[in-house]
Amino acid sequence: xxxxxxxxxxxxxxxxxxLVQLGHQVAMGSRTADGDAGQEWLKSxxxxxxxxxxxxxxxxxxxxxxxxxxxxxxxxxxxxxxxxLRRKILIHVSNPLDFSKGMPPTLTVCNTDSLGEQxxxxxxxxLVVKALNTVACALMVQPSLAPGGHHLFICGNxxxxxxxxxxxxxxxxxxxxxxxxDLGDITGxxxxxxxxxxxxxxxxKFGHPQFNLRLIFPNK
Amino acid sequence: xxxxxxxxxxxxxxxxxxLVQLGHQVAMGSRTADGDAGQEWLKSxxxxxxxxxxxxxxxxxxxxxxxxxxxxxxxxxxxxxxxxLRRKILIHVSNPLDFSKGMPPTLTVCNTDSLGEQxxxxxxxxLVVKALNTVACALMVQPSLAPGGHHLFICGNxxxxxxxxxxxxxxxxxxxxxxxxDLGDITGxxxxxxxxxxxxxxxxKFGHPQFNLRLIFPNK
Numbered sequence: 001x002x003x004x005x006x007x008x009x010x011x012x013x014x015x016x017x018x019l020v021q022l023g024h025q026v027a028m029g030s031r032t033a034d035g036d037a038g039q040e041w042l043k044s045x046x047x048x049x050x051x052x053x054x055x056x057x058x059x060x061x062x063x064x065x066x067x068x069x070x071x072x073x074x075x076x077x078x079x080x081x082x083x084x085l086r087r088k089i090l091i092h093v094s095n096p097l098d099f100s101k102g103m104p105p106t107l108t109v110c111n112t113d114s115l116g117e118q119x120x121x122x123x124x125x126x127l128v129v130k131a132l133n134t135v136a137c138a139l140m141v142q143p144s145l146a147p148g149g150h151h152l153f154i155c156g157n158x159x160x161x162x163x164x165x166x167x168x169x170x171x172x173x174x175x176x177x178x179x180x181x182d183l184g185d186i187t188g189x190x191x192x193x194x195x196x197x198x199x200x201x202x203x204x205k206f207g208h209p210q211f212n213l214r215l216i217f218p219n220k
Numbered sequence: 221x222x223x224x225x226x227x228x229x230x231x232x233x234x235x236x237x238x239l240v241q242l243g244h245q246v247a248m249g250s251r252t253a254d255g256d257a258g259q260e261w262l263k264s265x266x267x268x269x270x271x272x273x274x275x276x277x278x279x280x281x282x283x284x285x286x287x288x289x290x291x292x293x294x295x296x297x298x299x300x301x302x303x304x305l306r307r308k309i310l311i312h313v314s315n316p317l318d319f320s321k322g323m324p325p326t327l328t329v330c331n332t333d334s335l336g337e338q339x340x341x342x343x344x345x346x347l348v349v350k351a352l353n354t355v356a357c358a359l360m361v362q363p364s365l366a367p368g369g370h371h372l373f374i375c376g377n378x379x380x381x382x383x384x385x386x387x388x389x390x391x392x393x394x395x396x397x398x399x400x401x402d403l404g405d406i407t408g409x410x411x412x413x414x415x416x417x418x419x420x421x422x423x424x425k426f427g428h429p430q431f432n433l434r435l436i437f438p439n440k
Contacts, residue, residue: 101332106331106332107331110330110331110414110417111326111327111330111331111417112321112326138438139438145438145439146436146437146438146439147436147438147439148436150436153418181422181425182425183421183422183425184421184425188421190417190421191417191418191419191420191421191422192418194330194414194415194417194418195414195415195417195418197330197331197410197411197414197415198373198411198412198414198415199411200411201403201404201408201410201411202401202403202411202435205401205402205403205404210437210438211435211436211437211438212435212436213433213434213435213436214433214434214435214436215422215431215432215433215434216366216367216368216370216431216432216433216434217366217430217431218358218359218365218366218367218430218431219365219366219367
């Protein structure tokens with residue numbers, strides 16, 4: 001498949017590398033297309049991928065991962081261009097983290113809105129599905145690192161798009177389909193992004209981000 | 221022990237009943253002391269407890285549970301009175317839920333502040349420890365309902381007070397000490413309260429609030 005990965009940070013690189021390893025054609029999008037982070041990534045996968053501007057990557061991808069810095073996601077997606085994203089599934093991984101006030105970051109938007117909703121409002125012809133934002137990148141592409149099953153959440157306004165994304169998460173990254181919890185429409189992004197507040201606190205406590213949650217239920 | 225439980229909602233009633241069953245002296249505090257909810261509770265425990273105003277209950281308790289409606293917590297605690305809360309541990313269970321804009325509720329405060337912090341700022345001579353707000357009341361007092369261990373969070377500015385509360389949660393309600401995660405100072409309340417956004421979404425999906433999270437970690 002032709003897949004665009006927007007963003008050259010750790011999340012973008014991890015997803016792009018895994019997708020290349022799976023044999024997909026991957027275009028990594030960034031503002032200038034030829035920045036150091038992209039070059040480094042391309043070398044790390046032995047040249048099996050390509051670097052592009054946000055717009056060229058989005059045009060190339062049949063599906064697009066948004067792994068841009070959340071504070072700049074809307075700007076990056078505007079550069080990608082509504083026409084290049086039209087009728088495509090945008091897997092929205094970014095969290096709206098605001099590092100400008102120091103550590104730990106706060107959220108640029110929350111409670112009565114979310115970055116997922118902002119993106120969907122600005123790109124109404126794109127099928128935005130929020131996913132993967134609740135775990136660190138190592139777990140995103142290898143959930144089996146943590147034993148015994150743990151949960152991932154997805155949401156988005158289009159049920160078929162959510163099902164497709166859930167299928168890809170299983171097929172590409174190994175998420176057990178029963179462990180992917182469908183939260184319904186894109187307003188589910190509020191809870192998925194606000195989980196970051198507790199996640200970041202736990203990251204600070206443990207000194208690493210290698211954990212996830214499993215939901216447990218009382219015995220009937 | 222003499223224990224005050226402020227609030228006559230489901231959470232207050234559940235905690236107060238459990239504490240009475242354990243043989244503690246419990247005063248349930250409310251605005252008027254003689255409302256229907258309190259009367260009903262007192263009957264349900266065979267009169268083994270007492271009803272009081274917020275102020276009288278707070279004066280009576282060696283430790284105070286705040287189970288008031290989060291949107292009114294500060295007002296209720298003002299009625300309880302700073303003098304009656306001075307140097308006492310206040311176990312702050314309330315969530316800052318705003319039901320005024322419909323369901324699901326949003327938060328009255330979040331991201332860069334929390335209800336836990338607001339309470340601690342307003343009552344600087346009280347040892348505020350946020351706890352139990354992340355689970356439904358049945359699980360609060362009987363974590364063994366859900367099998368295999370799941371996690372609870374506490375935070376507060378005073379380490380000794382946090383340790384005391386953790387001890388009580390184990391002794392009174394049966395939380396395994398290793399499953400109580402100490403998040404440090406009261407700013408940890410942000411994450412604990414913001415978890416509500418995801419929790420409420422899951423509540424809506426499952427149709428019941430009987431679940432909790434277990435943190436899982438990759439194998440070393």
